[in-house]
Amino acid sequence: MEFDLIERIRRHTDVARDDVALGIGDDAAVVAVPAGRELAIAVDTLVEGVHFPKGTAAADIGWKALAVNLSDLAAMGATPAWALLALTLPAAEEPFIDGLARGFAELATPYRLALIGGDTTRGPLTITVTVHGFTTPGQALLRSGARVGDAVMVTGTLGDAAAGLRCLAEADPAPYAALVERLNRPTPRVAAGQALRGIATACVDVSDGLVADLGHICTRSGVGAEIDPALLPRSSAMLTHFHDADAIDFALAGGDDYELCFTVPADKASEVAADLARVGCGATRIGRIVEGAGVRVLDGAGGARVPRRAGWNHFA
Ligand code: ADP
Numbered sequence: 001m002e003f004d005l006i007e008r009i010r011r012h013t014d015v016a017r018d019d020v021a022l023g024i025g026d027d028a029a030v031v032a033v034p035a036g037r038e039l040a041i042a043v044d045t046l047v048e049g050v051h052f053p054k055g056t057a058a059a060d061i062g063w064k065a066l067a068v069n070l071s072d073l074a075a076m077g078a079t080p081a082w083a084l085l086a087l088t089l090p091a092a093e094e095p096f097i098d099g100l101a102r103g104f105a106e107l108a109t110p111y112r113l114a115l116i117g118g119d120t121t122r123g124p125l126t127i128t129v130t131v132h133g134f135t136t137p138g139q140a141l142l143r144s145g146a147r148v149g150d151a152v153m154v155t156g157t158l159g160d161a162a163a164g165l166r167c168l169a170e171a172d173p174a175p176y177a178a179l180v181e182r183l184n185r186p187t188p189r190v191a192a193g194q195a196l197r198g199i200a201t202a203c204v205d206v207s208d209g210l211v212a213d214l215g216h217i218c219t220r221s222g223v224g225a226e227i228d229p230a231l232l233p234r235s236s237a238m239l240t241h242f243h244d245a246d247a248i249d250f251a252l253a254g255g256d257d258y259e260l261c262f263t264v265p266a267d268k269a270s271e272v273a274a275d276l277a278r279v280g281c282g283a284t285r286i287g288r289i290v291e292g293a294g295v296r297v298l299d300g301a302g303g304a305r306v307p308r309r310a311g312w313n314h315f316a
């Protein structure tokens with residue numbers, strides 16, 4: 001039975017790569033790291049009811065489980081190569097497995113990312129993906145390089161996923177499909193991360209909320225940041241369905257965005273925005289790095305405001 005499930009997953013996710021000497025089927029996978037490259041490795045878990053609502057489509061779960069991991073590789077400027085998939089399932093339902101594997105493969109295949117192994121167990125629905133990507137020694141984008149005077153920028157738009165989650169509670173969520181899509185099918189900014197190599201001084205992906213994740217750059221870099229909420233990039237769907245105050249709250253602290261927040265020398269900001277427009281997501285300058293510690297959200301009147309919602313913290 002378990003073999004049958006694994007075989008189903010393998011069939012959906014069949015990407016051939018020369019650097020995979022041994023994929024699914026043995027006790028461990030065997031792979032070759034190309035000469036002169038380093039491995040960037042990340043793991044993230046999705047738990048039903050915590051990271052996605054009960055009732056989320058299997059294909060969306062499969063997509064998102066990989067997307068949140070590719071987002072971590074994107075934030076390092078790494079090139080995706082291989083993944084492991086650890087599945088805990090309440091029951092061996094074949095349509096569910098097929099859907100999950102299909103959603104996973106939809107995102108994996110364009111990156112030529114090979115699923116090289118995993119584990120399958122019974123229990124409450126939990127999906128853990130480990131991804132491996134390649135970086136050039138010394139070129140990975142870190143959280144620790146932001147300098148006073150740098151511009152703070154973000155890719156894409158912020159707050160959509162959190163707004164989408166709110167909309168799922170509506171009697172008819174259909175008008176909010178664009179926002180719900182951003183919740184269920186986040187786009188990891190892999191090409192943007194690669195374009196930022198050698199240019200960004202620090203980078204993080206926005207999973208817990210902008211203020212929380214930019215806070216990680218501040219902590220690791222020993223600096224502070226000021227952001228202007230009026231500059232936060234908001235989607236047309238957000239502007240259509242939400243008032244400014246809610247949109248700003250979602251953008252500051254909603255989380256689940258999987259955009260990149262990064263810093264660049266201020267004189268590079270417009271050039272970087274043009275580069276990232278070319279890779280499809282664009283980038284917006286939202287503030288600057290300052291002396292001190294922590295993230296200040298400016299109120300437009302020379303003061304700072306405290307965000308109404310804090311970032312996501314599982315143990316808060
Ligand atoms: P073992 O008992 O040695 O851990 P398993 O029966 O768990 O072996 O796995 C057999 C093979 O199937 C291994 O190559 C493993 O990596 C792969 N595998 C198991 N579960 C999954 C999964 N959910 N997705 C991809 N590969 C899997």
Ligand code: MG
Nearest residue numbers: 118119120121
């Ligand atoms: Mg096993």
